[in-house]
Amino acid sequence: GAVVSQHPSRVICKSGTSVKIECRSLDFQATTMFWYRQFPKQSLMLMATSNEGSKATYEQGVEKDKFLINHASLTLSTLTVTSAHPEDSSFYICSGEDGDTIYFGEGSWLTVV
């Protein structure tokens, strides 16, 4: 299947700082990418749909000013957590749409201290 790469896999940042997570489709072009958040032992919660060349579509309850998404090219979407707080600590997973199948990255563990 198609490959989606996420970087970094783990990041620790101080409270109040911003951190960027990259999501790349390595062998396909992803017009649409999705960002999910997963809490321990829970399912995935869709945060936003990232569309290349346009603004992201955020799910209800997700702060767009806190979770900035940029999809500048067909192979790269970035999620920036701004002014991070400990409650933002979580596992963030991106995915890319290749035809009618969505492929996921390996996820990024964010710890805010």
Place this chain on the structure above:
Amino acid sequence: AQSVAQPEDQVNVAEGNPLTVKCTYSVSGNPYLFWYVQYPNRGLQFLLKYITGDNLVKGSYGFEAEFNKSQTSFHLKKPSALVSDSALYFCAVSGPTMDSSYKLIFGSGTRLLVRP
């Protein structure tokens, strides 16, 4: 609204025995159904999908799933479980949205534990 239910938090099977992980869905129109597997601290790996065609879908690692429209189910199965199949399994449903993208809605996940 689209939704998917996985009624079992955990499924326990002995190695070599058949396994079933249950999934039911609710969607208007024709469903697009998926199964993904997640190993600890990893992303999701695509196992199989049903879009149209044969109700029995074969996927990766010997898994298969049967689409049952009358029961709105899409149970994941494997004839002979391996210890290495132990993981978290997610069923998901989607359909094309207005902009033709596919937004996946996930079930709560089922932990499969295969004992030696």
